[in-house]
Amino acid sequence: MLSVESGExxxxxxxxxxxxxxxxAKxxxxxxxxxxxxxxxxxxLKTWTEQELGLVYSKMDRECAHDSSxxxxxxxxxxxxxxxxxxAGVDPAAVKARAG
Incomplete structure (x- = not known):
């Protein structure tokens, strides 16, 4: 549905x-x-998996490091x-340690 130029x-x-x-892009x-x-x-928080808890500490640092804002x-x-x-009674330091 896009023009060739728009698609490219x-x-x-x-x-x-x-x-x-x-x-x-960054x-x-x-x-x-x-x-x-x-x-x-x-x-x-009951809907968060252990992996999702860990992503608080592992997913975004590298992506955001290039810009102070x-x-x-x-x-x-x-x-x-x-x-x-x-x-919720979850220890953030323990989550961070597990996320490594």
Missing amino acids: LLLELWHEYETCETPE FARALDKLEVQHQYNPAD LSALLAVFRARAEMKMVQ
């Missing part, structure tokens, strides 16, 4: 995102990872997740 541009942008070599990839945590934070946003999302863990 979309494919080119997708490859740029996948290779994550440009500043824009930024988009980081936002993609942060969005997942932003969606998880409001969910009941993204790192700051990550810190906010992580703090919210940790507050949720504490309220």
Whole structure:
């Protein structure tokens, strides 16, 4: 349904995102990872798997490290997740240690 030019541009942008070599692609990839945590934070902690708890500490650091604003946003999302863990009786330090 796209024109040839639009289809080619979309494919080119997708490859740029996948290779994550440009500043824009790195930024988009980081936002993609942060969005997942932003969606998880409001969910009941009972719905989180052990793996999902660990992702609070392992999924986003590398993706956000190149930009101080993204790192700051990550810190906010992580703090919210940790507050949720504490309220549910889960030790964030233990989760972080298991996530390694």
